[in-house]
Amino acid sequence: MTRIAFIGLGNMGLPMAQNLVRAGHEVQGFDVGAAPREAAEAAGIAVAEDLAGAVAGAEVVVTMLPAGPQVRAVYAGLGGVLGAADAGTLLIDCSTIDVETARDVAAQAEAAGLAMLDAPVSGGVGGAAAGTLTFMVGGSAAAFASAEPVLAAMGKSIVHAGDAGTGQAAKICNNMMLGIQMISVCEAMALAEKLGLDQEKLFEISAKASGQCWSLTTYCPVPGPVPSSPANRGYQPGFTAAMMLKDLRLAQSAAQAVGAATPLGAEAAQLYALFASKENEGLDFSAIIKMMQGRSG
Numbered sequence: 001m002t003r004i005a006f007i008g009l010g011n012m013g014l015p016m017a018q019n020l021v022r023a024g025h026e027v028q029g030f031d032v033g034a035a036p037r038e039a040a041e042a043a044g045i046a047v048a049e050d051l052a053g054a055v056a057g058a059e060v061v062v063t064m065l066p067a068g069p070q071v072r073a074v075y076a077g078l079g080g081v082l083g084a085a086d087a088g089t090l091l092i093d094c095s096t097i098d099v100e101t102a103r104d105v106a107a108q109a110e111a112a113g114l115a116m117l118d119a120p121v122s123g124g125v126g127g128a129a130a131g132t133l134t135f136m137v138g139g140s141a142a143a144f145a146s147a148e149p150v151l152a153a154m155g156k157s158i159v160h161a162g163d164a165g166t167g168q169a170a171k172i173c174n175n176m177m178l179g180i181q182m183i184s185v186c187e188a189m190a191l192a193e194k195l196g197l198d199q200e201k202l203f204e205i206s207a208k209a210s211g212q213c214w215s216l217t218t219y220c221p222v223p224g225p226v227p228s229s230p231a232n233r234g235y236q237p238g239f240t241a242a243m244m245l246k247d248l249r250l251a252q253s254a255a256q257a258v259g260a261a262t263p264l265g266a267e268a269a270q271l272y273a274l275f276a277s278k279e280n281e282g283l284d285f286s287a288i289i290k291m292m293q294g295r296s297g
Contacts, residue, residue: 013064023153068101138167190292235287
């Protein structure tokens with residue numbers, strides 16, 4: 001059993017913390033929001049009164065936070081994790097943030113004598129609940145080895161990507177591919193409909209042909225072919241359009257910083273920005289097919 005502080009008990013963090021409890025770990029949670037704290041308590045998670053209280057005595061600190069500024073504040077701000085954690089505590093940030101922030105906070109942690117990993121996830125709320133997340137992990141090999149048993153309680157695939165920041169790099173590159181692929185599938189489905197081709201027939205053909213990809217065969221954006229996809233429940237999100245836009249913008253910021261050419265990634269970011277601006281930000285990212293069909297609002 002490991003004593004774990006879990007900071008950030010939102011849609012992703014709460015089910016991740018629950019899986020740690022199910023695996024036999026002692027979890028002390030904290031969130032700045034009253035509603036997440038109440039939800040965590042109702043789910044059987046012990047909740048501390050403040051961040052320092054959650055971190056005190058923890059062997060591992062796991063964070064799942066909205067963006068880079070929150071990560072900086074929680075770790076390096078006044079009363080933050082770096083000042084509250086005991087010597088030898090392992091820090092694991094599962095947020096999806098910019099690479100620069102991940103590397104900067106990891107360097108501050110190292111200066112404080114603490115090992116830190118950036119470990120963003122893929123799999124959405126469904127994967128968090130099922131314990132089937134994929135973790136893309138940046139940091140030292142020794143820290144990664146220590147973290148594996150904890151991450152294994154929350155995910156099914158755990159990959160060490162390299163040094164600090166490479167977990168975030170892997171996440172934004174992966175999600176840039178995902179955003180581009182989803183748009184391509186949505187465009188093809190919308191075109192098929194206008195051409196009089198049944199969309200389920202296109203799925204049957206492309207799922208076994210060169211158009212095959214995860215966005216088609218696992219997360220099909222039209223109702224019918226994949227019963228578990230959000231298209232069959234009114235595009236209630238597993239991964240919102242707003243979150244996809246965030247990741248695409250992170251990818252563009254990173255690309256500009258290193259001079260990488262990502263024209264399709266840039267176009268995908270613009271299309272998701274347009275879709276989200278029409279009050280669709282809370283829908284699943286696959287709902288962008290509505291815009292291809294002229295039904296996005």
